[in-house]
Amino acid sequence: MSRETTCATPTNLLMKVQSFSSFSKCGIDKFESRAFESGDYKWKMIIYPNGYYGDDDNISVYFYIADTYSLTVDSDFKAIITFYIYNQKKDKYSSFRGTARFNVLKTKWGISKVISKKTLMDPSNGYVRDDICVFGAEVFVIKKQHPIGEFLRLVEHTTPTKHKWTIPNFSKVEDVWGSEEFFVGHHKWKVNLHPKGVASLPKGRYMSFFLEPRGFPPHRRVKAEVSMHIISVLNGLERSKTYNHWFTASGEERGFPKFIEIADMIAGGFLHRDCCFVEVEITVQAIAKADH
Structure with missing residues (x-):
């Protein structure tokens, strides 16, 4: 008492x-x-x-x-x-x-x-x-309540998974180029690339680059390290950016609205015959899901 x-x-x-x-x-x-x-x-x-x-x-x-x-x-x-x-x-x-x-x-x-x-x-x-x-x-x-269950699995010593794409007719894509869905860590993903930048930026100044989780089960979260690259086939130069993020079933994409300026792409040889060459490297670090 x-x-x-x-x-x-x-x-x-x-x-x-x-x-x-x-x-x-x-x-x-x-x-x-x-x-x-x-x-x-x-x-x-x-x-x-x-x-x-x-x-x-x-x-x-x-x-x-x-x-x-x-x-x-x-x-x-x-x-x-x-x-x-x-x-x-x-x-x-x-x-x-x-x-x-x-x-x-x-x-x-x-x-x-x-x-x-x-x-x-x-x-x-x-x-x-x-x-x-x-x-x-x-x-x-x-009130008597049954606690929700959650299972967290930490992934150690995992091998990064790489996916590469060639985007033809880069200058002719008006809004967004989307990749086919692919699997990493038993989860589906998709890459979205905006050749002229997202709507909130000055049109035609930046290239925007995002990774989107696809069809995650409810209450599923995946923590991953994501490295995004654009590659020059002429001189082997590479422009890269990396981030860590918890991806969820909401399907919200994550990446870089200002991944690279279009002027830098042209000057650095990242466009060849109006083709753009990109790569995404995903390292899954943890998975949280409902435990029934």
């Missing part, structure tokens, strides 16, 4: 008791609250002014499921239960919180010694004023 002070008002139940000191005189050894609902169940709070066994100098409080008929043999859950006592002097609540398990055999939980009557009745503490005391309650049912 934990104890703290809070300004928050209890959300499930507020009980105002007038002439609190008269409990014993009236022959009331316990008092049950009205039923309140929380987590698809009805609950009641019981105050024992002289303790649970009737011979104690401490106040006891218990909670129980009022509609036990709603419980089945398979019913089994936990609930966070909070009991409040209003401090009228400080305008705050002292809260007492615990977690309990409930099922068809265990429908009741409580605190046998929540506060001593001496502490409660002492006017300097602020809990009772003009013989009036205010209690509160909250019950938060923790």
Whole structure:
């Protein structure tokens, strides 16, 4: 059980008791609250002014499921239960919180010694004023959930997989050139190349180069190191860029909008007879997937 002070008002139940000191005189050894609902169940709070066994100098409080008929043999859950006592002097609540398990055999939980009557009745503490005391309650049912499963496989000492393409009529491709789908690490991929750059860039200044995952299963993620190359067949020069990325089932492509300027392609001999020669090297480093 934990104890703290809070300004928050209890959300499930507020009980105002007038002439609190008269409990014993009236022959009331316990008092049950009205039923309140929380987590698809009805609950009641019981105050024992002289303790649970009737011979104690401490106040006891218990909670129980009022509609036990709603419980089945398979019913089994936990609930966070909070009991409040209003401090009228400080305008705050002292809260007492615990977690309990409930099922068809265990429908009741409580605190046998929540506060001593001496502490409660002492006017300097602020809990009772003009013989009036205010209690509160909250019950938060923790729904039973099955955790999702995930399996992560780290790939060590893997061999990079290379794919090469020759793109003819480079200058005549208006929007995007897309490769055929290919497999690396049992996953499909595709290369997208924009000879005149993506729409957000000045048209005709850059060549944009991307790798796109294709048809990944739901909840699949693949971490890969990707090296993208453009090669000159005339002088053997190569322009390369590398990145690491977690590719997902969303199919979002990843690469370089400004892979190379068109002017540099022409000056460096990367275009031969209007053909462009590109290569992608993929090294799969990790695979995360749903584990059912």
